[in-house]
Amino acid sequence: MILLECPFLKQPVRLSGERQRHVLEEHPHLAVGWPRILHEVLLRPDEIRWSHRRQGTLVFGRWYPLLLGGKHVLVVVVLDATGRQQPWIVTAYVARRWRAGESAWRAS
Numbered sequence: 001m002i003l004l005e006c007p008f009l010k011q012p013v014r015l016s017g018e019r020q021r022h023v024l025e026e027h028p029h030l031a032v033g034w035p036r037i038l039h040e041v042l043l044r045p046d047e048i049r050w051s052h053r054r055q056g057t058l059v060f061g062r063w064y065p066l067l068l069g070g071k072h073v074l075v076v077v078v079l080d081a082t083g084r085q086q087p088w089i090v091t092a093y094v095a096r097r098w099r100a101g102e103s104a105w106r107a108s
Contacts, residue, residue: 002035006042006077006087008060008105013042013077014088027093029068037064038092041075049101056081057090059101071096 002020003012015035023038024031030038041062051057060075067073075092 003086004035004039004042004089006060008042008045008048009077009079009087012086014086016088019089019091023089023092027091029071029094030073030092037073038075038089041073041092042077044107045105046072046107047098047103048105049098049103051076052100052102054078058087058104059098061098068094072098074098 001017002015004015006013015038020035024034041060044062045060046062049059049061051059056079058077058079060077061072063070063072071094073092074095076090077087078090079087
């Protein structure tokens with residue numbers, strides 16, 4: 001398990017071994033610079049949106065102009081409504097564009 005700092009949430013975000021394996025196996029473009037790239041997205045996102053697929057879930061994103069000719073890295077973080085568990089990363093992936101979702105925060 002890895003804990004990654006997340007200033008927006010004011011607490012660390014948990015990345016379990018099982019979720020690490022999922023990301024690296026299903027999204028191999030993120031293997032280069034692993035886990036630094038996820039940490040960078042959580043530390044300095046360009047935008048944070050509420051997931052349109054899963055309630056209580058935030059998607060942190062950052063644009064990387066040199067990654068595959070210019071792509072977003074999106075990190076999906078599940079929040080615990082009770083506050084008893086740390087937020088945790090369910091997945092992370094590379095995307096050409098954002099999916100739908102209401103903006104929670106945007107860099108100025």
